[in-house]
Amino acid sequence: MNDTPPRFSEPVDPPPAGTPWTVLRLLxxxxxxxxxxxxxxxxxxxxHLLAHALELxxxxxxxxxxxxxxxxxxxxFKPLLLERAERRPLQYILGxxxxxxxxxxxxxxxxxxxxxxxxxxxxxxxxxxxxxREGLEAVDIGTGSGAIALSLAQEGPFRRVTAxxxxxxxxxVARENAMRHGLEGRVRFLEGDLYEALPPEERVDVVVSNxxxxxxxxxxxxPPEIRLWEPHLALEAGEDGFTVLHRLVDGASGVLRxxxxxxxEIGSGQAQAIVERIRSREGWEAPVVLRDLSGRxxxxxxxxxxxxxxxxxxxxxxxxIERRTD
Numbered sequence: 001m002n003d004t005p006p007r008f009s010e011p012v013d014p015p016p017a018g019t020p021w022t023v024l025r026l027l028x029x030x031x032x033x034x035x036x037x038x039x040x041x042x043x044x045x046x047x048h049l050l051a052h053a054l055e056l057x058x059x060x061x062x063x064x065x066x067x068x069x070x071x072x073x074x075x076x077f078k079p080l081l082l083e084r085a086e087r088r089p090l091q092y093i094l095g096x097x098x099x100x101x102x103x104x105x106x107x108x109x110x111x112x113x114x115x116x117x118x119x120x121x122x123x124x125x126x127x128x129x130x131x132x133r134e135g136l137e138a139v140d141i142g143t144g145s146g147a148i149a150l151s152l153a154q155e156g157p158f159r160r161v162t163a164x165x166x167x168x169x170x171x172x173v174a175r176e177n178a179m180r181h182g183l184e185g186r187v188r189f190l191e192g193d194l195y196e197a198l199p200p201e202e203r204v205d206v207v208v209s210n211x212x213x214x215x216x217x218x219x220x221x222x223p224p225e226i227r228l229w230e231p232h233l234a235l236e237a238g239e240d241g242f243t244v245l246h247r248l249v250d251g252a253s254g255v256l257r258x259x260x261x262x263x264x265e266i267g268s269g270q271a272q273a274i275v276e277r278i279r280s281r282e283g284w285e286a287p288v289v290l291r292d293l294s295g296r297x298x299x300x301x302x303x304x305x306x307x308x309x310x311x312x313x314x315x316x317x318x319x320x321i322e323r324r325t326d
Contacts, residue, residue, distance in 0.1 A: 024065035138206035146174030164197035215241035
């Protein structure tokens with residue numbers, strides 16, 4: 001089903017010689033141009049690109065459909081359109097991405113933050129607010145642009161959030177985003193591989209991660225915007241996609257305080273295996289699987305048992321997976 005408005009979907013030619021392009025004509029022609037290259041969902045992208053070139057808000061374009069464009073404005077817009085034609089993601093072209101209450105700087109050094117990861121942040125905030133305590137500490141493993149760490153610091157009951165990444169380039173982007181939002185004093189950035197970045201005696205209330213969870217086979221089938229442009233280091237996790245997830249589960253008990261939570265974003269079909277791995281380790285309450293807005297298993301929350309609960313406690317029912325949609 002094509003949801004493009006008729007005035008965008010009808011064929012349009014360049015203007016006659018001596019006649020300037022208008023906003024509407026350029027939007028329609030550029031949409032056609034990208035659709036001919038079989039790039040999906042391009043109308044909104046074209047609007048964002050033209051708004052960026054004209055230094056307008058996207059919705060303001062609708063108030064200026066008949067506005068003629070200068071040669072200088074066309075010269076700014078054209079390379080942006082050609083970049084999108086090369087399947088470079090819109091967010092990289094614009095240099096920014098929206099995430100919850102933040103506008104983040106992004107480029108090819110970091111993964112583009114997704115709506116599913118906003119749900120991961122919401123799950124952590126919801127759980128920690130239930131505790132009714134301030135001054136908590138969290139660690140975001142594999143922070144990338146800093147989306148998770150900065151959102152937790154800005155919105156949650158956290159005294160300090162530590163953001164780790166093994167990519168120095170990614171940490172540079174995350175630090176820039178922290179400074180842009182005045183959060184550099186509440187977020188600590190550490191270089192290192194997963195938990196190895198943390199001081200040996202560090203203990204926190206929350207371990208959260210949107211780790212690489214794509215298998216090598218799945219990588220080959222991803223859209224060009226992801227496969228060709230986004231950092232594979234932040235996406236791919238071995239032959240089966242579980243390499244990093246397993247290490248996160250196995251090391252979490254050495255970092256979490258009793259009663260703390262492990263919150264992981266996972267890929268399609270991975271919930272059962274991760275739940276079973278958590279249940280096979282001592283000292284965990286039964287993990288909960290949360291579905292995303294599309295109904296897919298997307299988030300796992302696991303609570304570290306308190307000492308008094310762990311002594312003499314049982315593993316509980318392991319016959320199934322508890323799933324929630326909230």
